[in-house]
Amino acid sequence: MNVTITVVDYVEHEEAIRQIRDEVFIREQQVSREDEFDGRDRNCIHVLATAGGEAVGTGRLDLGQAGKIGRVAVLGPFRKLGIGRKMMLELENVAREQQLDGIWFHAQLTAVSFYKRLGYQTEGDEFEEAGIRHVTMRKEFTKSEDEGIG
Numbered sequence: 479m480n481v482t483i484t485v486v487d488y489v490e491h492e493e494a495i496r497q498i499r500d501e502v503f504i505r506e507q508q509v510s511r512e513d514e515f516d517g518r519d520r521n522c523i524h525v526l527a528t529a530g531g532e533a534v535g536t537g538r539l540d541l542g543q544a545g546k547i548g549r550v551a552v553l554g555p556f557r558k559l560g561i562g563r564k565m566m567l568e569l570e571n572v573a574r575e576q577q578l579d580g581i582w583f584h585a586q587l588t589a590v591s592f593y594k595r596l597g598y599q600t601e602g603d604e605f606e607e608a609g610i611r612h613v614t615m616r617k618e619f620t621k622s623e624d625e626g627i628g
Contacts, residue, residue, distance in 0.1 A: 479529050481561055483568045486526045488519050494533035495524060502551035503608075513608040514549075518542070523576075525568050527552065527561045537565045539581070545573050547583040566596055570617070580618035587611045 488495065496515070503509040521542050527535030537550035547569055552561045573581045584607055585593050590600060598615040605612055 479559065481527055481529045481534075481559070481564065483525055483527050483535075483561075483564045485568070485572060486524050488522065488524050491524065491526055491533070492519075494526060495519070495536045498533060498536045498551050498553060499549055501553060503549075506554070507608075507610065509608045509610070522548075523569075523572050525565050525572070527556075527565055529556060529561075535561045535565055537569055539569050539572050539576075541576060541578075545576075545578040545581040547581050550583075562592065563596065566593075570619075574619060578619070580616060582614060582616040584612040585615045587613060590615070 486495075499514055503514045504511055518540055519538065522538040522540045524536060524538045526533055534556040535550075535552040538548050540546040540548060547566070550562060550565060550569075552565075570581065584605075585598075585600075587604065587610075590613060593615050594600075596617075598617045600613045600615055602614050
């Protein structure tokens with residue numbers, strides 16, 4: 479399956495982004511609409527995953543929150559195909575282009591092992607957010623990575 483990950487303009491792709499997040503977070507995970515749509519989207523850099531012309535995944539990088547990744551979601555039928563990994567790598571590339579020293583996010587506990595495989599480390603204690611257990615995760619970028627050596 480040919481999957482494309484693209485940095486997109488939120489306003490142009492708002493409907494597709496919102497549909498994915500509505501399905502994954504609101505319907506599947508029972509997150510409230512108010513928690514999910516927090517008003518920060520227009521201030522973030524978004525990626526959109528497409529497969530066969532269909533939008534199947536999304537995520538965002540919030541520069542106003544010191545490089546916070548958020549709202550990473552892949553539609554059910556497209557999970558376990560490497561799409562989440564590809565989106566995270568693209569978000570990392572965007573963060574490097576923005577000259578950030580690293581990125582961080584609140585990971586659902588069920589996704590911690592996925593993020594650890596991508597080099598993220600947990601920090602601090604577990605907490606509840608939107609009714610789901612989370613932990614903060616972070617990845618610092620090294621100079622060798624920034625220079626294309628690592």
